[in-house]
Amino acid sequence: MPILHAAVPVRLPAAVLLLLGARTLGAQTAVVYGRATDSGGVPLEYVRVQVTGAALAGLTHPDGRYRIAGVSPGTIVVRASRVGFVPALDTVTVEPGDSVGVNFAMRANALFQDPVIVTAAKRSQFLDQAVTSVALVSDSDLARRAVVTVDEAVNRVPGVQFLSGQVNIRGSSGFVEGLGSRVLLLVDGVPANEGDRGGIDWDIVPLADVQRVEVVKGAGSALYGSAAFGGVVNVITRDIAVGIHGRARATGGWYANPPSDVWKFRDGSGGLGGVDLTGSYGTEALRGALTLGGRHSDGYRQQDASDQWETAGRAEWLPAPGTRVTASGAWTSHQYDVFPTWCGPSQCDTHGQAFQPFLIDTSSQGSYTRSNKGYLFATVDRTASPRFAWMARGSWLRSHFTDYHPDDWSVSDRLGAEVRGVAHVGGGDDRVLTFGAEGAHTHVTSDIFGNLGQVASHDEVDVAAYGEGEQRLGRVRLTAGARLDGVAVDGVSQAVQTSPQLGAVLPTSLGTWRASVGRGFRAATIAERFVTTEAFGFQVIPNPSLRPETAWSFELGDVTTVSSWARLDAALFWTEARQLIEPTFLVDPSGVAKIQVQNISRARLRGLDASLTMTPIPSLTGAIAYLLLDARDLANDSVLAFRPKHLLTLSADYRWRTLSVGGDFRYSSRIERIELEAVFGNDPRVPAKVLDVRAGWQRGALSARLLAANALNYIYNLVPRTLEPVRTVSVVLTWTY
Amino acid sequence: MWSRVACAGLASATLACNGGLQPTPAFPGISGIVTYRGAVPDSTQAVYVVAYHSFPHSRDSLFTFQPPVQSLDTLPLGGATAPYNIPVESGRYEWVVAVWVKQGFTLANADSTLRETGYYRNPADTSQPGVVNVLAQPAESIDFVIDFEHMHPPCRYYTPPCP
Numbered sequence: 001m002p003i004l005h006a007a008v009p010v011r012l013p014a015a016v017l018l019l020l021g022a023r024t025l026g027a028q029t030a031v032v033y034g035r036a037t038d039s040g041g042v043p044l045e046y047v048r049v050q051v052t053g054a055a056l057a058g059l060t061h062p063d064g065r066y067r068i069a070g071v072s073p074g075t076i077v078v079r080a081s082r083v084g085f086v087p088a089l090d091t092v093t094v095e096p097g098d099s100v101g102v103n104f105a106m107r108a109n110a111l112f113q114d115p116v117i118v119t120a121a122k123r124s125q126f127l128d129q130a131v132t133s134v135a136l137v138s139d140s141d142l143a144r145r146a147v148v149t150v151d152e153a154v155n156r157v158p159g160v161q162f163l164s165g166q167v168n169i170r171g172s173s174g175f176v177e178g179l180g181s182r183v184l185l186l187v188d189g190v191p192a193n194e195g196d197r198g199g200i201d202w203d204i205v206p207l208a209d210v211q212r213v214e215v216v217k218g219a220g221s222a223l224y225g226s227a228a229f230g231g232v233v234n235v236i237t238r239d240i241a242v243g244i245h246g247r248a249r250a251t252g253g254w255y256a257n258p259p260s261d262v263w264k265f266r267d268g269s270g271g272l273g274g275v276d277l278t279g280s281y282g283t284e285a286l287r288g289a290l291t292l293g294g295r296h297s298d299g300y301r302q303q304d305a306s307d308q309w310e311t312a313g314r315a316e317w318l319p320a321p322g323t324r325v326t327a328s329g330a331w332t333s334h335q336y337d338v339f340p341t342w343c344g345p346s347q348c349d350t351h352g353q354a355f356q357p358f359l360i361d362t363s364s365q366g367s368y369t370r371s372n373k374g375y376l377f378a379t380v381d382r383t384a385s386p387r388f389a390w391m392a393r394g395s396w397l398r399s400h401f402t403d404y405h406p407d408d409w410s411v412s413d414r415l416g417a418e419v420r421g422v423a424h425v426g427g428g429d430d431r432v433l434t435f436g437a438e439g440a441h442t443h444v445t446s447d448i449f450g451n452l453g454q455v456a457s458h459d460e461v462d463v464a465a466y467g468e469g470e471q472r473l474g475r476v477r478l479t480a481g482a483r484l485d486g487v488a489v490d491g492v493s494q495a496v497q498t499s500p501q502l503g504a505v506l507p508t509s510l511g512t513w514r515a516s517v518g519r520g521f522r523a524a525t526i527a528e529r530f531v532t533t534e535a536f537g538f539q540v541i542p543n544p545s546l547r548p549e550t551a552w553s554f555e556l557g558d559v560t561t562v563s564s565w566a567r568l569d570a571a572l573f574w575t576e577a578r579q580l581i582e583p584t585f586l587v588d589p590s591g592v593a594k595i596q597v598q599n600i601s602r603a604r605l606r607g608l609d610a611s612l613t614m615t616p617i618p619s620l621t622g623a624i625a626y627l628l629l630d631a632r633d634l635a636n637d638s639v640l641a642f643r644p645k646h647l648l649t650l651s652a653d654y655r656w657r658t659l660s661v662g663g664d665f666r667y668s669s670r671i672e673r674i675e676l677e678a679v680f681g682n683d684p685r686v687p688a689k690v691l692d693v694r695a696g697w698q699r700g701a702l703s704a705r706l707l708a709a710n711a712l713n714y715i716y717n718l719v720p721r722t723l724e725p726v727r728t729v730s731v732v733l734t735w736t737y
Numbered sequence: 738m739w740s741r742v743a744c745a746g747l748a749s750a751t752l753a754c755n756g757g758l759q760p761t762p763a764f765p766g767i768s769g770i771v772t773y774r775g776a777v778p779d780s781t782q783a784v785y786v787v788a789y790h791s792f793p794h795s796r797d798s799l800f801t802f803q804p805p806v807q808s809l810d811t812l813p814l815g816g817a818t819a820p821y822n823i824p825v826e827s828g829r830y831e832w833v834v835a836v837w838v839k840q841g842f843t844l845a846n847a848d849s850t851l852r853e854t855g856y857y858r859n860p861a862d863t864s865q866p867g868v869v870n871v872l873a874q875p876a877e878s879i880d881f882v883i884d885f886e887h888m889h890p891p892c893r894y895y896t897p898p899c900p
Contacts, residue, residue: 260760344808354761354826586843587782593842638797680805686757715757723758 029321030094033067034102036060036080044106045736046139046211047082056321059239062701062736067242069284070321073098080104081116083138083212084621108618118189119214119234121468121479122223123389123422123434129470131479131503131516132220133557133571133609135159137213139238144653144662146694146705146732148251148274148295150210150235151202156664157215158611158625161647164719167200169217170573171605171629172230174642175675175719176582179597180525182230184220188237188328190377193227194399195412195442195460196449198525200233201373201399203332206293206310208249208276211238217609218573219520219553222501225438225464225485229522229551237328240280240287240316246737247278253730255300256713258358262351265358270298272730274308287316299337300726301358303365306336322383331374338367338403341721355684357715357723366405373399390421408533410446412526434481435467442526449530450542458526461488468501479503479516487523487548495548497521511560511568521550524581528597538585540595547599551577562612570610577603582641583675602634605643619656625649639673642719644688660696663711665689671718680720688716688724705732761826764804765871767833768822769879771812771855775886782838783811784854784883786821788869789832794896799847803830812883822875830869833857835883852888857881 036047043064050057051071060066073096081087085106094100120130127134135157147153155162162168163175173182180198184191187205194201213235220228255270274295281288291312299305312330319325339360343350347361379393395416402409420436442460450456468481482500486493501518524546533540557571580601587593611625627647631640646669653662668688674680691712696705706729713727767788787802787809803825812835813819834856842850857879859867869876892899 262760350763352763354763357758584844587841589841683805684758684761689756715759717758 028073028096029069030071030073030096030098030100031067031069032071032076032078032092032094032100032102033065034104035064036066036082036104036106037064038085039105039107041105044082044085047080047085047104047106049078049080049102049104052077052079057239059241061241061243061245070318072321078102080106082106083136083140084108117214118236119186119232120216121434121470122189122420122436123432128507128512128559129477129505130216131501131505131514132518132555133159133217133514133569133573135215135217137215139211142207142210142212143703143705143734144660144694144696145664145692146696146707146730148207148730148732149202150205150207150213153207153210154213154215154233156649156651156666157213158623158649159217159609159627159647160215161644161668163642164722164724165202167233168643169215169231169233170575170607170609170627171631171640171643172575174640179528179531179583180522180581181227182522184224184227184232186224186232186234187330187375188326188377188379189234190375190379190393190395190397190418191224191227191416191440192375192397194373195397195414196399196410196444196446196525197527198227201332201371203308203310203334204373204375205235205237205330206276206291206312206332208247208278208293209237209289209291209312209314209330211236217571218516218555219499219501219518219551219575221485221497221499221520222481222483222518223434223466223468225466225483225499226462226487226497226521226523226548229520229549237312237314238289240282240289240314242282242284242287244737245280245282246735247276248735249276249278250274250733251295251730253707253728255298255725256727256729258726259713259715262353263356263358265302265356270300270304272297272728282316285318287318289314299339300728301339301342301360301723303337303360303367304339306334308332308334308336322389324379324381326379326381327377329374329376332372334371334373336369336371338364338369339722340364340367342723344721355721357717357721364405367403368405369401369403371399371401373397386427387424388421390419392419393417406534408446408448410444410449410527412442412444414440414442416440429470430472432470433467434469436465438462438464438466444526448533449526450532452532456530458490458530460490460526462486462523475507477505479505485521485523489526489529489544495521495523497523497548497550511558514557514559514571515555517552517554519550519552521548522581523548524597528581531597535595538593538595540583541588543596543598546581546597547579549577549579549581549599551575565616566612566614568610568612570608572606572608574606575604577601577605600635601640603632603640604634605629605631605640607631620654621652623649623651625651633673641673641675642671644669644671658697658699660698661694663691663693665691668718674720683720686716688718689714690716690724701736703734703736705734706730707732764824764826766822766824766875767830767869767871767879768820768875768877769857769881770818770820771835771881771883772818773814773816774882774884777814777885778837778839780840781814782840782842784814784838785809785811785836786823787834787836788823788825788830789834790828791831792894793832793891794894796848796891796895799851799891800844825871827871830871832866833869833879833881834866835881837885837888848890848892851891853891853893854885854888855881855883 036044045062047060049066058066058068075093088104167183185200216232220232252273276293278291294309310332314328317325342357343361375397377395383389397414400411418438423433425431440462445457464485466483470479485497487495499519503516506513529544530542554574559569579599607629614622631643633640648667650665670687693708693711709728793799837852837854839850857867859865
């Protein structure tokens with residue numbers, strides 16, 4: 001830990017001195033400004049306007065205006081893009097000291113997604129150049145769907161499903177009772193999984209600060225290492241515009257009551273509400289933004305209330321063209337009641353029922369958790385020339401939870417650092433090399449990750465080096481890369497893993513084909529190694545010698561325009577996994593049954609992930625997404641637990657002037673097998689059929705969104721004895737300045 | 738176009754209707770008295786009574802019994818007889834069986850550490866298991882013998898059975 005503590009403060013002042021020297025270059029540059037509107041002349045906010053070939057970009061304000069300073073003189077191409085609109089280009093010539101106006105009237109077309117992504121290759125690239133499947137959730141999607149949290153936004157992405165808060169990308173994670181995640185969460189490219197449990201705190205970033213989310217499907221270990229075993233979710237926060245800006249977002253709503261009187265558990269209805277306030281100020285060189293927010297929910301079942309306070313801030317310094325120094329941070333305090341499992345006979349007053357999905361086991365009454373989490377990141381991005389760019393960052397991530405009744409707690413601190421270079425050999429995109437090194441030190445102190453009831457500390461050190469090269473050969477783009485990871489826990493080496501990846505992209509008359517093969521791995525988390533607690537009446541005992549789980553993933557995909565108004569993106573995927581880490585029963589020498597996390601499973605996950613996006617008329621968009629998943633536990637020759645075979649999502653939205661209506665329908669087939677079958681195997685399980693309906697109104701800086709999530713109040717569960725949300729009607733009012 | 742949109746909306750609504758979790762009356766249960774024969778083995782961890790809707794003809798179906806594990810109660814050993822009462826849902830049960838569990842049991846070694854040690858028999862043909870129908874009321878007087886000197890591994894009932 002001392003080594004990493006020292007690395008960040010030494011590196012930053014050196015960079016700052018370097019950048020101060022470069023600032024005098026600004027006097028020889030020009031300014032490009034203008035306005036973006038739709039084809040009807042309505043101003044468009046959040047249009048990304050970029051000077052191509054340079055690291056200069058800006059976002060339009062609510063009145064559609066933008067301004068980009070520091071433009072190098074010469075003939076430049078200005079590009080405007082926004083999800084749902086055809087990108088627009090203009091070429092202008094600027095002289096030193098010029099201010100040149102460039103306006104854009106953009107044509108709506110839902111088939112056009114923002115083509116630039118930053119996650120799949122750890123650098124900016126066009127979406128259709130990625131060798132693996134990538135799904136995007138834009139700020140338009142976030143606003144249109146009126147969601148409150150990041151996980152709600154990701155939960156409708158094709159091929160993605162949440163099981164009681166645990167994200168699955170093509171069935172990657174299943175459900176492991178909160179221990180570990182096979183998906184890596186990034187916040188602006190910085191790893192943000194919990195240091196102790198390896199899980200994901202989806203509330204670590206306020207939704208108000210999220211610009212877009214990129215979801216990379218398939219093993220991402222070749223660039224991201226351990227937790228990217230089953231995919232990567234990168235939450236990208238908003239850029240800060242020049243000038244003074246503000247945003248207020250208020251949410252209010254209520255939960256439906258149980259559909260049957262025998263399940264009734266309170267006299268009135270439960271409510272929810274919250275407020276987020278964001279203010280920002282920016283000049284050409286300095287920018288800052290601050291968000292404050294809070295929300296309360298009564299919950300939709302007994303003992304389900306929660307309160308959350310959050311703050312996030314970001315500061316940017318742009319001392320010279322192509323250089324950006326960013327410091328960002330967030331802190332969230334979340335206190336929530338714990339609903340461990342619903343109750344059955346002899347566990348509560350069931351009113352003569354076999355189970356009561358809205359009531360808890362009375363022995364769990366009074367359980368709640370206080371969860372505090374936050375991060376501080378500092379990053380220097382420098383585009384030194386058209387041929388070379390580099391990035392250096394330092395990060396601190398903390399998660400601290402305290403459980404009450406039963407009492408336990410854990411604090412984890414992760415210090416991380418990364419340096420990365422991107423070389424465009426020859427100055428273009430024909431040959432691109434990405435390389436870097438990454439390290440992290442995690443310190444965990446808790447009373448459940450060690451001897452029962454005793455405070456214990458653990459340290460984990462992760463070091464890695466990676467490199468990836470992309471070469472264009474004719475029409476084909478070939479990619480090859482690898483990452484070497486080393487993991488040590490409490491001073492003992494636990495894993496040295498090499499994760500190679502090969503890929504290719506080929507544009508043809510039948511669409512753009514992509515193919516990739518890569519190896520992924522996930523080292524056991526500190527929680528999986530050392531957890532000592534009680535679950536479902538069984539003692540859970542540690543297993544410090546857990547080995548990493550590994551997998552080879554293959555993918556063959558194609559994205560093609562099937563008509564002038566429809567686009568199909570389909571991929572066949574195949575993953576062979578070994579040594580999967582799962583909880584299992586064993587009996588100790590005294591004959592007592594216990595639960596321990598072990599390397600037990602070999603698994604195969606294969607299937608089809610397809611989505612069809614349609615815009616039959618400019619005001620109507622629709623999408624059909626389908627995941628067919630064949631997930632087998634090869635060790636036991638059975639279906640892999642917690643993986644539904646079919647996942648279908650239907651979406652449609654219609655816009656008329658300032659009004660819009662839409663909806664999503666999500667079908668997930670009945671989960672055929674669950675873990676701990678001996679405990680929960682006889683519990684009722686049903687398919688999930690959830691219909692969300694929404695409506696919106698927007699005029700100028702004001703917008704109102706109505707969302708009826710699970711509008712038909714379909715009662716279901718995905719993991720044992722945990723009821724999924726009932727119908728929730730909410731209204732979101734947003735004012736933007 | 739509008740008819741297609743309307744149809745899609747209607748289809749979604751129809752698909753989402755019905756199904757889902759429904760209120761389910763509490764399990765009525767099966768109860769009776771077991772009579773012990775033979776000496777209880779020293780390696781005994783526990784003895785349970787469980788019920789199967791259909792015979793477990795493979796290892797995959799071995800753990801499809803009712804009630805759930807956490808609702809299982811160990812039979813009291815040491816006496817000549819013992820009452821039992823297991824909470825199971827309404828339905829037809831082909832096999833109500835006593836399971837002997839050896840010390841050292843795990844899911845992985847279930848074939849060698851579990852034994853059938855007696856089951857409810859058809860009163861009209863005691864060579865065959867008796868079917869128990871559980872309706873709204875508990876099925877009572879489902880009495881049978883537990884013989885610790887004639888225990889059988891679960892694979893005896895697999896298809897094909899073990900040698």
